[in-house]
């Protein structure tokens with residue numbers, strides 16, 4: 839991959855879950871095998887690795903996969919919903935809103951922690967029906983995502999019944 843392409847997959851605050859979220863979920867992921875679903879180039883995997891026994895990623899974009907592997911992360915190139923999903927104890931998912939529900943539905947019946955897009959009513963309705971528990975963590979300042987400026991980061995917990 840050329841240098842320019844590599845740069846496009848460098849860490850950007852709008853593309854990765856904030857590090858503090860790994861600290862907040864640390865008691866849950868401690869000593870577990872965690873899969874970052876749609877892991878991009880692995881920045882959040884780094885934060886999860888502080889606590890988890892093992893972190894595996896799956897990502898559909900090949901350039902992001904290559905960059906993440908260069909960084910030393912265990913990333914499978916694949917599309918959730920089409921390809922096999924790595925086996926893990928817990929899944930972490932923060933993917934683009936149009937894919938989020940499809941991706942969650944494709945995962946095994948195991949604990950799932952979801953980066954919540956709280957401005958998307960369809961996602962909220964889905965999570966409510968599934969009886970997910972959501973925690974809102976304010977004061978993330980100017981983190982951007984597809985919704986625009988994010989002052990609050992939400993995480994939802996979806997556990998098998």
Ligand SMILES: C[S@@+](CC[C@H](N)C(=O)[O-])C[C@H]1O[C@@H](n2cnc3c(N)ncnc32)[C@H](O)[C@@H]1O
Pocket residue numbers: 852853854855874875876877878879881882896897898899902916917918919931932933934937941953
């Ligand atoms: C917003 S980034 C999140 C990166 C990281 N998971 C985090 O939370 O910091 C979302 C990533 O999910 C990937 N993605 C979306 N749908 C996917 C799917 N069905 N299978 C694999 N990767 C997917 C996108 O290519 C993108 O790189």
